[in-house]
Amino acid sequence: MGMLEIKTERTTNKKNQPDVDKLGFGQFFTDHMFIMDYTEDKGWKDPRIIPYQPLSLDPAAKVFHYGQTVFEGLKAYFNVDKRVQLFRPDSNFKRLNASNERLCIPAIDEELALEALKKLIRVDCDWVPAAPGTSLYIRPFIIATDPCLGVAPSKNYQFIMIMSPVGSYYKEGMKPIKILVEQNYVRAVAGGTGAAKTGGNYAASLKGQEIASKDGYSQTLWLDGKEKRFVEEVGSMNVFFKINGTVVTPELNGSILPGITRDSIIQLLKSKNIPIEERRISIDEVVEAFHNGTLEEAFGTGTAAVISPIGELNWLGEKVILNNGEIGETAQMLYNHLTGIQNGSLEDPFNWTVTL
Amino acid sequence: MGMLEIKTERTTNKKNQPDVDKLGFGQFFTDHMFIMDYTEDKGWKDPRIIPYQPLSLDPAAKVFHYGQTVFEGLKAYFNVDKRVQLFRPDSNFKRLNASNERLCIPAIDEELALEALKKLIRVDCDWVPAAPGTSLYIRPFIIATDPCLGVAPSKNYQFIMIMSPVGSYYKEGMKPIKILVEQNYVRAVAGGTGAAKTGGNYAASLKGQEIASKDGYSQTLWLDGKEKRFVEEVGSMNVFFKINGTVVTPELNGSILPGITRDSIIQLLKSKNIPIEERRISIDEVVEAFHNGTLEEAFGTGTAAVISPIGELNWLGEKVILNNGEIGETAQMLYNHLTGIQNGSLEDPFNWTVTL
Secondary structure (H helix, E strand, O other): OOOOOOEEOOOOOOOOOOOHHHOOOOOOOOOEEEEEEEEOOOEEEEEEEEEOOOEEEOOOEOHHHHOOEEEOOEEEEEOOOOOEEEEOHHHHHHHHHHHHHHOOOOOOOHHHHHHHHHHHHHHOHHHOOOOOOOEEEEEEEEEEOOEOOOOOOOOEEEEEEEEEEEOOOOOOOOOOEEEEEOOOOOOOOOOOOOOOOEHHHHHHHHHHHHHHHHOOOOEEEEEOOOOOOEEEEEOOEEEEEEEOOEEEEOOOOOOOOOOHHHHHHHHHHHHOOOOEEEOOOEHHHHHHHHHOOOEEEEEEEEOOOEEEEEEEEEEOOEEEEOHHHOOOHHHHHHHHHHHHHHOOOOOOOOOOEEEO | OOOOOOEEOOOOOOOOOOOHHHOOOOOOOOOEEEEEEEEOOOEEEEEEEEEOOOEEEOOOEHHHHHOOEEEOOEEEEEOOOOOEEEEOHHHHHHHHHHHHHHOOOOOOOHHHHHHHHHHHHHHOHHHOOOOOOOEEEEEEEEEEOOEOOOOOOOOEEEEEEEEEEEOOOOOOOOOOEEEEEOOOOOOOOOOOOOOOOEHHHHHHHHHHHHHHHHOOOOEEEEEOOOOOOEEEEEOOEEEEEEEOOEEEEOOOOOOOOOOHHHHHHHHHHHHOOOOEEEOOOEHHHHHHHHHOOOEEEEEEEEOOOEEEEEEEEEEOOEEEEOHHHOOOHHHHHHHHHHHHHHOOOOOOOOOOEEEO
């Protein structure tokens, strides 16, 4: 059986596009969206591109009650040849299916999803912003739609993709962020859903974020749920430390999201022969390295910011200052190299980019 | 300032009511629903009863992506005087606000919520089923509606109440259930959202439930996320054990839902001078009590089933049989007493019931 046909219904009422300076993140959406339905008897069916529009759902739909939902985030860029390119989209759809498995959601056809995304971008190609640092953020997600309150996996789902032109994350240049190490609240634990990209992880993180913000910190550093000792993630990013010339990032332990930017950074470091270790790293080790002068840099990695250098970590009131609060050279070099591949100004020996 | 006025718009198209034998749980909904909006500048506003209808939400609404949602569950009963009564509704709205606090959702006016619920039940009073064991299940819930993909608390919400006539949980009489003790997956951990009634906890539990079902077990017994040693919940119920004449239930530790049925059972036991302890209880203690013959009973408690006796626990392949797989006398006595108070056939010295 071949791939399902993706139908397209074009809008007759195109939106006015926002000013590129006012884009921000995830606030404006393009003229169209992709949608596909799942029913128990027919499986995934009726993939279609339609005008961007509200979802009409029964108030008993399971997504409103039991959080049975997964999502992804990736970006499309205008490259130097004025063509649109995607960064590792196959990895995103593969991870979406890994999340589906954890959340008891039926797998999607990854190939069909990529074809649908390419088609959707072509329909809305005038929405891909061209200014330096801007991109088109893509949000694939799946929601459980059964209008039934029994606690059990849904029998009906919708897979949707929406797209948002986003501004440069570093409008006024890259700036190190201040991070509060969270002592009480926990984002995820081994055996939970931390390795899946599902709403509950983000819902759990809001309170820690609120506390950090009140104290003037921009994100939370999450420790493991078991011992509250080992570093897991920072905000909604993976985290890296450079200690005595070696880059260290927490190993994937079941409660950490397997970030695609994380993986790209690891591959980039290996290609440059910079020592990189994936292993457990305790907050004590980080603080000790600070005290003995071997803590050189720290940074977060994720699709939104790509690299987010950390200037300060607050642990139990002690301020751990990194690289005098300035951008580290490893962070800067990785940022330049990865964004260069993403926007097509640098060569891509990894075959990460997919040009439309 | 007085309470906001609750407006009512009645349906002109009443549904046919389902046969009482086919009710099941949470599958049919009444003719009306309650809805109230929250905006950052005006707070909670415009409380209204409207015909039951789909919700129309932007696909970027935060509830679809970041699981920022809370809910409650309670029941209304036709009592022996042919009047409708609620069971401890004030406790549900109080707990809804406790969940709101953990999920960074603005608190609701608990008094207004109860007034709105009474008014909604009056509008749909012909939907309260009268057959023995049946009731009207009420589902209050709040969803984050901001159409914006930044990971941050929403600035807009909807508080909704829907109602579903539900059948007798024990149509063919109470029957002990078989439970699989989960060794790998975790429902919640201290510092997480386990004590809040939020979608993510239920999403996390689906996988364990799926594994249990495949092995012929009807629910999962959840152990703590930290040591996978201490008993937390069973399925989506609290759990009690009777060991050597004393009833033991896990203490509220931050990862266990503070069940209203749980609290009612504890108060009932105290009033009957049956020893009841709220403390940590390990799965080893349960198995040891089984081996030395002091494990007398086990049962789950929750709004849906009230009491659910446990006939078997499977721990690492060992089958722990409780009370020869039959209903324990404590479980039966508590079930009779509590449902008697709920349907008004027994006296209510605790002032738990609210008659409309």
